[in-house]
Amino acid sequence: MTHLHTVRLSAPAVYxxxxxxxxxxxxxxxxGKDTSSPCEHLAGPWPPLDNVFLVDDPDAATLGVxxxxxxxxxxxxxxxxxxxxxxxxxxxADGPVGGPDWGLYLGLPTVDEELLRLDALxxxxxxxxxxxxxxxxxxxxxxxxxxxxxxxxxxxxxISAAFGLMGAMAAYSPFSDAGxxxxxxxxxxxxxxxxxxxxxxxxxxxxxxxxxxxxxxxGWNGAVPGEGSAFLLARRTRAGDTGPGVRVxxxxxxxxxxxxxxxxxxxxxxxxxxxEAVQAALEMAGTDADGIGWVLPDAVWTTSAERAQxxxxxxxxxHAARPPAVCTSVRVTGVLGPAHPLAHTVLALTxxxxxxRLVTEDGTVREERxxxxxxxxxxxxxxxxxxxxxxxxxxx
Amino acid sequence: MTRRxxxxxxxxxxxxxxxxxxxxxxxxxxxSAIRAWQLPGIDDFPVRYAAPVDDEAFAxxxxxxxxxxxxxxxxxxxxxxAAGQALADAGLDTSGAPGRIGTAVGSGVPERxxxxxxxxxxxxGRPSWQTLLARRAGLDPAxxxxxxxxxxxxxxxxxxxxxxPALNFSTACAGAAHAIGHGLRMIRRGEVDAMLxxxxxxxLNLPTMTGLHLLGAxxxxxxxxxxxxxxxxxxxxxxxxxxxAAMLVLESEESARRRGARIHAELAGFGSSxxxxxxxxxxxxxxxxxxxxxxALADAGxxxxxxxxxxxxxxxxxxxxxxxxxxxxDVFASGEHYRKLAVTANxxxxxHLIAAAGAPELIATVLSVxxxxxxxxxxxxxxxxxxxxxxxxxxxxYQEVSVAxxxxxxxxxxxxxxxxxGYVH
Numbered sequence: 001m002t003h004l005h006t007v008r009l010s011a012p013a014v015y016x017x018x019x020x021x022x023x024x025x026x027x028x029x030x031x032g033k034d035t036s037s038p039c040e041h042l043a044g045p046w047p048p049l050d051n052v053f054l055v056d057d058p059d060a061a062t063l064g065v066x067x068x069x070x071x072x073x074x075x076x077x078x079x080x081x082x083x084x085x086x087x088x089x090x091x092x093a094d095g096p097v098g099g100p101d102w103g104l105y106l107g108l109p110t111v112d113e114e115l116l117r118l119d120a121l122x123x124x125x126x127x128x129x130x131x132x133x134x135x136x137x138x139x140x141x142x143x144x145x146x147x148x149x150x151x152x153x154x155x156x157x158x159i160s161a162a163f164g165l166m167g168a169m170a171a172y173s174p175f176s177d178a179g180x181x182x183x184x185x186x187x188x189x190x191x192x193x194x195x196x197x198x199x200x201x202x203x204x205x206x207x208x209x210x211x212x213x214x215x216x217x218x219g220w221n222g223a224v225p226g227e228g229s230a231f232l233l234a235r236r237t238r239a240g241d242t243g244p245g246v247r248v249x250x251x252x253x254x255x256x257x258x259x260x261x262x263x264x265x266x267x268x269x270x271x272x273x274x275x276e277a278v279q280a281a282l283e284m285a286g287t288d289a290d291g292i293g294w295v296l297p298d299a300v301w302t303t304s305a306e307r308a309q310x311x312x313x314x315x316x317x318x319h320a321a322r323p324p325a326v327c328t329s330v331r332v333t334g335v336l337g338p339a340h341p342l343a344h345t346v347l348a349l350t351x352x353x354x355x356x357r358l359v360t361e362d363g364t365v366r367e368e369r370x371x372x373x374x375x376x377x378x379x380x381x382x383x384x385x386x387x388x389x390x391x392x393x394x395x396x
Numbered sequence: 397m398t399r400r401x402x403x404x405x406x407x408x409x410x411x412x413x414x415x416x417x418x419x420x421x422x423x424x425x426x427x428s429a430i431r432a433w434q435l436p437g438i439d440d441f442p443v444r445y446a447a448p449v450d451d452e453a454f455a456x457x458x459x460x461x462x463x464x465x466x467x468x469x470x471x472x473x474x475x476x477x478a479a480g481q482a483l484a485d486a487g488l489d490t491s492g493a494p495g496r497i498g499t500a501v502g503s504g505v506p507e508r509x510x511x512x513x514x515x516x517x518x519x520x521g522r523p524s525w526q527t528l529l530a531r532r533a534g535l536d537p538a539x540x541x542x543x544x545x546x547x548x549x550x551x552x553x554x555x556x557x558x559x560x561p562a563l564n565f566s567t568a569c570a571g572a573a574h575a576i577g578h579g580l581r582m583i584r585r586g587e588v589d590a591m592l593x594x595x596x597x598x599x600l601n602l603p604t605m606t607g608l609h610l611l612g613a614x615x616x617x618x619x620x621x622x623x624x625x626x627x628x629x630x631x632x633x634x635x636x637x638x639x640x641a642a643m644l645v646l647e648s649e650e651s652a653r654r655r656g657a658r659i660h661a662e663l664a665g666f667g668s669s670x671x672x673x674x675x676x677x678x679x680x681x682x683x684x685x686x687x688x689x690x691x692a693l694a695d696a697g698x699x700x701x702x703x704x705x706x707x708x709x710x711x712x713x714x715x716x717x718x719x720x721x722x723x724x725x726d727v728f729a730s731g732e733h734y735r736k737l738a739v740t741a742n743x744x745x746x747x748h749l750i751a752a753a754g755a756p757e758l759i760a761t762v763l764s765v766x767x768x769x770x771x772x773x774x775x776x777x778x779x780x781x782x783x784x785x786x787x788x789x790x791x792x793x794y795q796e797v798s799v800a801x802x803x804x805x806x807x808x809x810x811x812x813x814x815x816x817x818g819y820v821h
Binding site: 069072098100103104108110111115131132134135138139142143144145146147148150151152153154156157158160161163164165166167168169170171172173174175178181185188194214218253254255256257272273276381382383384385387 | 435436437438439440441495498499503504505506544545546547550553554558559560561562563564565566567568571574578581585587602603604606607608610611613667668669670671672673674675676683684687691806807808809810
């Protein structure tokens with residue numbers, strides 16, 4: 001990467017069905033833990049899934065904020081705020097956090113939340129032909145701060161306010177590519193001198209009936225959704241940073257889709273875009289397929305993206321002397337949307353720091369020595385977006 | 397050496413017109429798109445003014461375009477139209493180097509429609525997943541239930557065969573400005589040669605307007621009729637919502653010159669910031685806004701004294717306008733340069749295009765630099781004592797503009813500023 005400053009990734013944090021410790025995420029995968037839970041507590045007679053991967057909705061005390069923050073946020077924003085708090089706990093213990101040189105880069109899903117409570121739909125059903133009555137119902141039933149809580153970027157405002165972040169920022173949405181866009185641009189903001197440090201994170205959508213309506217429309221392959229967030233810190237390398245660390249060595253982003261953007265995109269065009277993004281990331285990192293020890297593919301949830309990602313990885317690594325291990329966290333976290341590639345980045349940080357990787361074999365996950373100090377994280381947006389990042393251990 | 401980035405294409409769909417030339421003429425003539433407005437079938441909604449796109453004119457102009465007439469959200473339809481205009485204006489052939497051209501769009505919340513939810517309500521009046529699934533085949537793909545924020549960027553990329561990165565930014569009212577700023581950065585780094593950037597939004601629907609109204613954001617006053625949007629005026633009482641889209645083609649100078657493109661202006665700098673204050677109000681001292689402007693100027697390598705004009709966020713809300721004024725005074729304090737600045741608020745004519753707002757306002761900024769015309773701030777009849785800059789009231793001003801800044805400040809203190817400079821090879 002062309003830049004002014006070298007950047008290290010640190011302070012990895014996850015909040016998923018496996019808990020709040022990145023080590024617990026790793027261990028849950030190796031142990032084959034069942035971290036899913038029944039979704040019977042979802043309101044009403046909603047979707048046809050037995051188990052999903054849920055997290056508790058953090059309360060004000062857990063978040064360390066005033067209760068009024070809860071009025072202008074919903075679960076998605078609160079999961080993000082909690083993830084940021086977990087990530088910044090360590091840096092805050094070492095010195096001041098925040099200020100004009102600390103930025104924020106986020107991957108955010110659309111907020112899937114009904115404006116009217118589902119039980120108000122019965123009333124709506126009765127008055128549907130009377131617009132004036134419908135407007136009056138909205139006036140009575142819509143929560144007063146929904147204009148903020150339904151706006152996904154409000155998560156950025158809450159995190160900024162909680163930690164005093166005033167640096168350069170951006171927020172991307174709504175699918176998994178948003179998480180890696182945040183990582184790429186967050187790191188670049190530090191590398192190019194715009195920020196001294198950038199808090200980088202992403203959050204999943206909350207498991208909600210409206211999520212399933214979107215999934216169905218976009219070609220859902222049945223992958224089970226999960227809730228959670230993943231955060232880390234990109235920071236300018238300082239004089240005392242002599243120990244092991246991880247950096248973004250290269251990235252690539254591209255787009256490829258067929259003519260029909262409403263549903264499944266053209267698989268070939270998508271595979272081309274993913275392969276192109278991976279090749280660009282490898283080239284920028286000054287390596288090739290043999291230099292990658294571990295691939296963390298996207299937790300794709302459409303049939304088309306799944307086919308395209310598999311085809312692209314086959315193509316890139318077909319001639320590698322030593323094909324890298326491929327492993328995702330999906331079996332213990334569910335599909336985390338924008339947070340997924342960042343949860344994978346957190347896993348990669350753990351692996352690169354300790355020289356280990358995770359390998360999926362015969363339906364189980366085991367750990368083994370990492371043969372090359374580089375991992376590849378992928379994100380494939382539902383409509384054809386493709387992002388790839390090469391993470392590299394330094395000082396290991 | 398850093399690559400310079402120039403603006404070679406413009407496109408706009410808004411209440412003032414269906415192309416950027418009509419929009420620019422309207423802005424220069426002080427013509428407002430704000431008019432009496434009501435949600436369909438409702439005659440007592442408290443918000444009574446808006447700046448909608450003329451649907452009949454749009455249908456007349458784009459009726460033959462099959463792709464634009466497929467089911468999609470209003471914002472996507474406007475965005476696709478503006479994107480096509482911008483590429484045509486740039487004369488950019490997108491078939492040649494598809495991976496070297498990307499797109500970045502700022503978007504807000506999906507256009508939810510109450511009646512979609514009724515699909516989930518069975519004949520017995522009870523909501524059920526099975527009912528929704530059974531009726532999903534008939535669900536309009538334009539519905540907010542199914543639409544996602546990245547749909548426009550993806551549709552633009554597919555329609556114009558752009559294979560560079562496709563990004564969607566969600567930073568509230570600064571979304572388009574962030575998309576444009578990041579497009580600038582991607583070209584500078586050499587990641588792409590050109591980017592189609594901008595924003596599209598339409599909040600003129602019951603669910604979104606109800607949410608905004610409950611926040612107290614839009615004005616409900618009827619005192620001033622269609623002169624309701626009164627940025628920096630003592631009697632301002634809230635934003636007036638608009639809808640539409642605007643897109644720009646950004647291109648490396650090298651690429652633009654190689655193909656002999658007409659260059660409207662140079663996009664010289666971008667800066668962003670967070671307020672770190674409250675979700676419901678901007679920083680009272682305008683610190684976040686000032687940081688965004690300062691960073692954009694530094695990014696452009698421009699000293700504050702070189703700036704002639706600011707295209708303000710200027711929402712006509714009680715909080716924004718004096719705080720933005722204060723931020724401008726902070727940034728341009730040296731030699732009291734703020735006294736020499738011409739500050740204009742396009743929202744007094746366009747309405748507030750929310751996530752898209754930064755895009756038509758950047759087009760106006762580009763054209764101010766290119767043409768030497770600063771559109772007026774309309775309806776500034778009784779200046780607020782806390783708003784004491786030169787806001788170009790009433791009529792456009794003809795003056796040379798070498799460097800101009802465009803501001804966009806989003807809900808919750810998500811800020812972005814862009815710097816435009818006249819293009820000199």
